[in-house]
Amino acid sequence: MSAELLVAGGATVIALGSLWVSVVQSRSTIRHNRQSVRPLIQVRQVRLKPDRRAGLLAVNAGLGPALVTSTEVYYDGTHLGQWNLSAFHHVFAGAPREPVISALFTGSTLLPGNKTYLLLLDPFDDTTDAWFWEIVANRLRIEIHYESLYGGEDFHAAPPPL
Incomplete structure (x- = not known):
């Protein structure tokens, strides 16, 4: 495996993790907003x-x-x-x-x-x-x-x- 492939794979994993955190935060914010009103x-x-x-x-x-x-x-x-x-x-x-x-x-x-x-x-x-x-x-x-x-x-x- 080349170094470029490892870096690309790592960047993809980090990007997917970041996307997952954003989705969870968004759902949590929506739930909070519904409860606060x-x-x-x-x-x-x-x-x-x-x-x-x-x-x-x-x-x-x-x-x-x-x-x-x-x-x-x-x-x-x-x-x-x-x-x-x-x-x-x-x-x-x-x-x-x-x-x-x-x-x-x-x-x-x-x-x-x-x-x-x-x-x-x-x-x-x-x-x-x-x-x-x-x-x-x-x-x-x-x-x-x-x-x-x-x-x-x-x-x-x-x-x-x-």
Whole structure:
């Protein structure tokens, strides 16, 4: 073997190693960037005594915007479809008073740090509005499916059981 052939072979091995390191670093950077702007929606049952409010609150506690892909509503274990006016009327038919409703439709965006009440009863009284808290805490489940702006993750959030 000639010296030129050994040098050429060594240079090729070094170049391939360098290419491999670049590919690994690039993949790692992409993964890091996706995680650094990951949204994190939390759905909470809220009863605030000083403010006299109660409801179901969606909060984006993550670092990036959340793009809503769908919502699912379950009432007494029965699937009602998406969270919209039809599902709202089904749940609150015959209720003594109607809470304020907010819907997160497909394509809606929840920015980092923002919160929105999916349901809000204001003012709320523990005695006269116990029916509302029973629905929010035990009978109604709203799941939010969402992703980051990168797309394809299919994260989901739902209120924890109380």
